[in-house]
Amino acid sequence: MLSPKFSELVRALRCLPSVGAKTAQRMALQLIERDRQGAELIVSTLTAALSDIGRCERCQALSETPVCPICADEQRDHAQLCIVESLTDWLAIEQSGAFQGYYFLLSGRLSPLDGIGPREIGVDRLMVRLDDPAIEEVILATSATIEGEATASYLQSMMAGSRYRVSRLAQGVPMGGELEYLDGHTLALALRSRRPITDD
Numbered sequence: 001m002l003s004p005k006f007s008e009l010v011r012a013l014r015c016l017p018s019v020g021a022k023t024a025q026r027m028a029l030q031l032i033e034r035d036r037q038g039a040e041l042i043v044s045t046l047t048a049a050l051s052d053i054g055r056c057e058r059c060q061a062l063s064e065t066p067v068c069p070i071c072a073d074e075q076r077d078h079a080q081l082c083i084v085e086s087l088t089d090w091l092a093i094e095q096s097g098a099f100q101g102y103y104f105l106l107s108g109r110l111s112p113l114d115g116i117g118p119r120e121i122g123v124d125r126l127m128v129r130l131d132d133p134a135i136e137e138v139i140l141a142t143s144a145t146i147e148g149e150a151t152a153s154y155l156q157s158m159m160a161g162s163r164y165r166v167s168r169l170a171q172g173v174p175m176g177g178e179l180e181y182l183d184g185h186t187l188a189l190a191l192r193s194r195r196p197i198t199d200d
Helices: 004-013 021-034 036-052 087-096 123-129 146-158 184-192
Strands: 080-084 102-105 137-141 165-168
Touching: 004 021, 021 036, 080 087, 087 102, 102 123, 123 146, 137 146, 146 165
Parallel strands: 080 102, 080 137, 137 165
Antiparallel strands: none
C-alpha cells in the first residue's frame, strides 16, 4: 500500500493538463524514487514563480514587473493593439515576429453556458486599455471556434462607432492545405475572408 502523502502527490500532479492517474503516478515515482534533487528544484522554482510572477498592468500578460517588457518597449507600434484569448495565443503571435504592436490578453473566451461572460474574461480591463489615444487599430485575434467567433462578435459590437479601426485575423485555408481535406467551417471562413487580387 502506497503512503498517503504519495497518493496526495499523485492527486496534485493530476491538476496538470493531459495528466491522468497513470502518468501522475509515473511522475511521482520518478521524483520521489529516482530524482529527489530534481523534485527540490521544481519545488523551489515553482515557489519563486508563484511569489514573483504577476500580471502586467497594461496587457495582462505574465510579468515579474508591473509593466511587462513588451508594453515597456517604446520601439513598438503604439497605433496597433492585438487582442488575444490566452497567453499561448500571445506567445504564438509574438514568436512569429509578424506583429510589432502591443497586446491585450483576455482571460479566455465567452461561453454563456459555462457561466463565462464579459466580466470573467476581463472586458472591463480591456475598456480601460482602449482609452489610450495612441491606438488607431484594434486587431481581434480570437480563435476560429464557436466561442472565439462569439467573443470577436461581442467585442466588435462593443467597439462599433469607436475612433479606431477594428480588424479581424484572416482565417481559412492553411498554407499547403488541399481543399478536399478541409472541413466545411474552415472553407466557409476562407470564403468570407477572401480579398481581391490586385495587379502591382
